[in-house]
Amino acid sequence: MELLSLEISKNENPVIINNIEIITNIDESDINIEIITKSEGNYRIKYTTENILSKRKSIDKIVSCITKLLIEHTKSESSIYLKENYFYFDDEEFEEIRVTIEDEICNDLKIQLIIKNKLNEVIENSDMININGFIKFRLKFINLYIIQIVEKSIDNYLMKKEYLDFMNIIKYLTESEEKDYDLINILYKNKKLQLYDTNMQKITSIGNNENIEVAQELDGKIFNYDESIINILLSVSPKKIKLHINNIGEDDVVIKNTVEIINKIFSERIELCHGCKYCALI
Numbered sequence: 001m002e003l004l005s006l007e008i009s010k011n012e013n014p015v016i017i018n019n020i021e022i023i024t025n026i027d028e029s030d031i032n033i034e035i036i037t038k039s040e041g042n043y044r045i046k047y048t049t050e051n052i053l054s055k056r057k058s059i060d061k062i063v064s065c066i067t068k069l070l071i072e073h074t075k076s077e078s079s080i081y082l083k084e085n086y087f088y089f090d091d092e093e094f095e096e097i098r099v100t101i102e103d104e105i106c107n108d109l110k111i112q113l114i115i116k117n118k119l120n121e122v123i124e125n126s127d128m129i130n131i132n133g134f135i136k137f138r139l140k141f142i143n144l145y146i147i148q149i150v151e152k153s154i155d156n157y158l159m160k161k162e163y164l165d166f167m168n169i170i171k172y173l174t175e176s177e178e179k180d181y182d183l184i185n186i187l188y189k190n191k192k193l194q195l196y197d198t199n200m201q202k203i204t205s206i207g208n209n210e211n212i213e214v215a216q217e218l219d220g221k222i223f224n225y226d227e228s229i230i231n232i233l234l235s236v237s238p239k240k241i242k243l244h245i246n247n248i249g250e251d252d253v254v255i256k257n258t259v260e261i262i263n264k265i266f267s268e269r270i271e272l273c274h275g276c277k278y279c280a281l282i
Contacts, residue, residue: 001048001049001050001052001055002046002047002048002127003031003047003048003049003055003058003059003062003127004046004047004059004062004123004127004128004129005044005045005046005047005127005128005129006023006043006044006045006066006128006129006130006131007042007043007044007128007129007130007131007132008020008042008043008044008045008131008132009041009042009131009132010041010042010043011041012132013073013131013132013135015072015073015076016069016072016073016131017043019069019072020043020045020069022065022068022069022072023045023062023065023066023069024045026061026062026065028058028061030049030050030051030054030058031047031048031049031058031061031062032047032048032049032050033045033046033047034046034048047062059123063116063119063120063123064116066119066129067112067115067116067119070115070135070139071105071106071111071112071115073135074105074111074142074145074146075101075102075105075106077142077143077146078098078101078102078105078146078149078150079098079101079102081146081147081150082094082097082098082101082150085150086150086154093157096157097150097153097154097157100153100156100157101149101150101153104149104152104153105149108149111145114141115139118134118138118139119134121138122134122138164264167261167264167265170234170265171264171265171266171267174234174237174265174266180235180236180237180238181197181198181236181237181238181239182198182238182239182240183197183198183238183239183240183241183242184196184197184203184233184236184238184240184241184242185197185198185200185241185242185244185278186229186241186242186243186244186245186262187244187245187278187279188244188245188247188248188255191252191255192226192255193226193229193245193255193258193259195229195232195233200278203232203236224253224254224257225254225257225258225261226254226255226258229258229262230258230261230262233262233265233266234265238266238269239269240269240271241262241266241269241270241271242271242272242273243259243262243270243271243272243273244273244276244278244279245259246273246274246275246279247279
């Protein structure tokens with residue numbers, strides 16, 4: 001019993017051909033796959049089964065595989081669009097943005113569901129799908145989708161780059177300043193980060209406010225962090241920072257963002273504590 005046939009043009013769908021194993025190596029014993037090569041460079045892939053009772057399940061399996069193939073096509077088209085319209089990025093930048101775009105597409109369950117629904121609409125009325133025609137007429141929206149995904153990924157990349165550049169500037173400034181403290185301990189207590197000096201005396205305020213303006217600049221670079229902790233660290237610029245933070249919860253975004261900023265600014269001065277008498281008291 002024939003389940004479905006696909007027509008694929010080698011000339012018009014090179015990405016599809018290069019990834020054809022996605023739809024020809026289906027791990028399903030009830031589905032028989034026949035690949036027919038035509039003289040004009042086209043392929044016909046014919047899916048059949050002897051098990052009539054599993055027809056719907058088999059078609060769903062085939063549709064899922066075709067969807068994966070079309071996602072690969074979407075990723076390829078997004079790279080082409082990126083290269084043609086944002087050629088001023090260097091190779092390293094291009095690759096980072098490309099990977100981000102592909103991750104966005106792969107993790108977008110909505111686009112996968114839309115493609116599956118479009119495929120099922122065709123299958124309801126026909127047992128043959130011309131892949132090139134399907135892309136041109138049923139997936140016309142993909143072009144707009146690609147533009148949105150690419151622009152979103154570029155915006156995120158530029159924001160991240162600006163943030164990292166700013167962190168490097170702050171890092172340079174703190175390294176050039178005179179160090180007021182040899183050591184500051186950072187503990188996570190009562191769901192907050194708390195600062196202690198070498199003698200484990202708590203630090204709650206600072207006398208010098210010159211560096212607070214620098215910390216305030218972070219507001220536009222990263223959201224939800226503990227401003228008071230960053231202000232103090234920037235002002236006292238310790239020679240060494242010991243982090244006692246093994247107990248931070250995964251869902252505590254503010255604390256995790258604050259620790260991320262500390263790590264970026266004071267990277268060479270950071271020491272992680274993996275358990276000490278102070279950690280045991282937390």
